[in-house]
Amino acid sequence: MSTLDTVVRLAYLAAATCFVLGLHLMNAPATARRGNRLSIAGMLLAVAATFVLLVDSGATTPAGWMVLAAGAGVGTVAGLWAARVVPMTAMPQLVSLFNAVGGGAAALVAVPELVPAAGAASVRVPAALDIVIGTVTFAGSLVAAGKLQGVVPGRPVVFPGARVVGGGLALATAIAGGLLIRGYGGGAAVAVLAVAALALGVALVLPIGGADMPVVISLLNACTGTAVAMAGFVTDNSVLVVAGALVGASGAILTALMATAMNRSLPAILLGGYGTGDGASGPGGTGGAPVRAVSADDAAIQLAYARRVVVVPGYGLAAAQAQHALHELATVLASHGTEVTYAIHPVAGRMPGHMNVLLAEANVPYSEMRELDAANAELSLADVALVVGANDVTNPAARRPGNAISGMPILDVDRAAAVIVIKRSMGHGYAGIDNALYTDPKTGMLFADARAGLAALSAAVKTLVG
Amino acid sequence: MSAELLATLSIFLLALLVGFEVIGKVPATLHTPLMSATNAIHGVILVGAMLVASVAETATDYVLGFVVAAFATMNVVGGYVVTDRMLGMFQSPASQR
Numbered sequence: 001m002s003t004l005d006t007v008v009r010l011a012y013l014a015a016a017t018c019f020v021l022g023l024h025l026m027n028a029p030a031t032a033r034r035g036n037r038l039s040i041a042g043m044l045l046a047v048a049a050t051f052v053l054l055v056d057s058g059a060t061t062p063a064g065w066m067v068l069a070a071g072a073g074v075g076t077v078a079g080l081w082a083a084r085v086v087p088m089t090a091m092p093q094l095v096s097l098f099n100a101v102g103g104g105a106a107a108l109v110a111v112p113e114l115v116p117a118a119g120a121a122s123v124r125v126p127a128a129l130d131i132v133i134g135t136v137t138f139a140g141s142l143v144a145a146g147k148l149q150g151v152v153p154g155r156p157v158v159f160p161g162a163r164v165v166g167g168g169l170a171l172a173t174a175i176a177g178g179l180l181i182r183g184y185g186g187g188a189a190v191a192v193l194a195v196a197a198l199a200l201g202v203a204l205v206l207p208i209g210g211a212d213m214p215v216v217i218s219l220l221n222a223c224t225g226t227a228v229a230m231a232g233f234v235t236d237n238s239v240l241v242v243a244g245a246l247v248g249a250s251g252a253i254l255t256a257l258m259a260t261a262m263n264r265s266l267p268a269i270l271l272g273g274y275g276t277g278d279g280a281s282g283p284g285g286t287g288g289a290p291v292r293a294v295s296a297d298d299a300a301i302q303l304a305y306a307r308r309v310v311v312v313p314g315y316g317l318a319a320a321q322a323q324h325a326l327h328e329l330a331t332v333l334a335s336h337g338t339e340v341t342y343a344i345h346p347v348a349g350r351m352p353g354h355m356n357v358l359l360a361e362a363n364v365p366y367s368e369m370r371e372l373d374a375a376n377a378e379l380s381l382a383d384v385a386l387v388v389g390a391n392d393v394t395n396p397a398a399r400r401p402g403n404a405i406s407g408m409p410i411l412d413v414d415r416a417a418a419v420i421v422i423k424r425s426m427g428h429g430y431a432g433i434d435n436a437l438y439t440d441p442k443t444g445m446l447f448a449d450a451r452a453g454l455a456a457l458s459a460a461v462k463t464l465v466g
Numbered sequence: 467m468s469a470e471l472l473a474t475l476s477i478f479l480l481a482l483l484v485g486f487e488v489i490g491k492v493p494a495t496l497h498t499p500l501m502s503a504t505n506a507i508h509g510v511i512l513v514g515a516m517l518v519a520s521v522a523e524t525a526t527d528y529v530l531g532f533v534v535a536a537f538a539t540m541n542v543v544g545g546y547v548v549t550d551r552m553l554g555m556f557q558s559p560a561s562q563r
Contacts, residue, residue, distance in 0.1 A: 022503070024491075032553050084551070249485025353497025441560060
């Protein structure tokens with residue numbers, strides 16, 4: 001190994017170390033930003049080392065450099081623009097989009113290794129896997145981003161024979177991949193493989209409903225990581241292998257967490273067809289049981305005299321752009337001694353931890369955000385639980401067997417001394433079932449748009465406590 | 467199986483285990499920035515993109531190189547910038563009130 005080779009490999013090792021330490025620093029909000037910047041330093045190091053390697057080898061043609069520079073220029077502008085302008089509510093779409101391009105790039109990197117039909121099996125196997133996983137992720141992530149953005153219907157898209165089509169595509173992918181691994185086919189087989197895998201990615205994500213998106217995004221993230229690791233095997237590049245493995249692990253952990261939080265198995269989610277689309281509300285009603293509607297003034301009195309208030313935000317809060325109104329109400333309450341915390345269910349947003357980011361954007365300090373277990377401990381001590389835009393995750397029916405959400409871990413809102421629910425109508429959540437919380441005698445329903453309702457509450461509390 | 471492949475496989479497996487260990491400790495509050503940061507990290511495929519473009523000779527190769535470079539750079543730059551933007555929003559209680 002030449003000196004330069006050794007230096008480059010050491011640089012890759014240092015970059016991989018930066019990635020690991022950077023992720024380690026993300027275990028606390030106070031150090032997380034530093035962690036991300038360490039990770040950036042690692043990335044710059046890896047790219048710089050590769051640059052030196054290419055310059056030294058002298059194999060790159062002038063046209064090659066131009067193509068590389070042009071591509072990098074376009075990518076930088078697109079990435080910067082997207083990262084700067086996208087609102088926090090659209091973060092899941094953006095992450096999906098970055099996932100798609102990452103997966104696409106990983107798949108394309110393997111193509112030159114397979115087109116001349118030669119080479120060792122130790123390269124052909126990961127190359128074929130890379131193309132399959134990367135391409136499926138590319139197509140799947142684009143569909144997921146489309147669903148989240150509302151370009152593609154958020155409801156599960158199922159048609160008769162969909163499973164057969166999916167099975168056929170998987171078979172075609174496997175056959176083309178197998179041929180490539182055995183060294184047959186070259187360019188044609190790669191093309192067949194790519195097309196089949198693209199269609200397979202679409203077919204996999206289309207039948208999955210909007211409610212399952214947090215799982216899908218996590219899973220696609222894990223897939224991109226795996227594809228990048230495979231690309232590392234193909235190019236015999238350790239930093240790709242390590243980075244890919246880290247992302248794969250992260251995606252796998254988040255996938256498992258999200259599936260647990262919904263009490264749904266991964267195969268069931270992937271088979272699809274569950275739940276409805278975005279903001280869907282089936283015909284309302286709670287089986288005839290009466291609900292108690294309250295005015296903003298009544299609710300404000302309850303809040304103003306409470307010592308402990310736990311807010312339970314759901315995606316409806318973000319959809320109504322009401323985070324800031326919520327924070328304002330919390331500030332008013334806190335200013336005269338009421339303790340306000342936020343109970344955040346793992347699937348409160350559209351991706352893992354989404355609700356925390358939305359609240360952080362509205363200047364809610366992270367020390368007031370509670371995870372499921374801590375939140376439930378506080379809910380049983382709370383004077384008032386204020387539910388805004390959350391539905392299924394508060395439904396006590398989850399504790400009973402025999403319904404769509406049985407066994408799902410929920411926030412024990414019904415254990416608070418009193419409950420106020422801000423909701424536009426009696427519509428259903430994703431699961432499409434009645435919420436017994438709404439007919440609980442201690443629950444007051446404030447029928448209003450989240451933002452308007454919270455603003456009315458703030459105003460009423462202000463006049464009460466002057 | 468060659469010694470090199472075995473060594474790479476070991477690196478892969480160990481990195482996976484390190485990943486589970488390190489990432490398992492990240493609190494739920496930071497899961498979105500975590501995912502976006504790991505998203506940026508897999509943009510390291512940019513290194514692979516550079517290697518592909520470096521051996522490009524035909525027109526197809528060049529098109530391929532351009533697309534890979536654009537995809538990977540967008541992934542890296544966008545991923546890191548948006549993660550930093552998000553993490554900047556997480557305020558400590560001290561900086562408030």
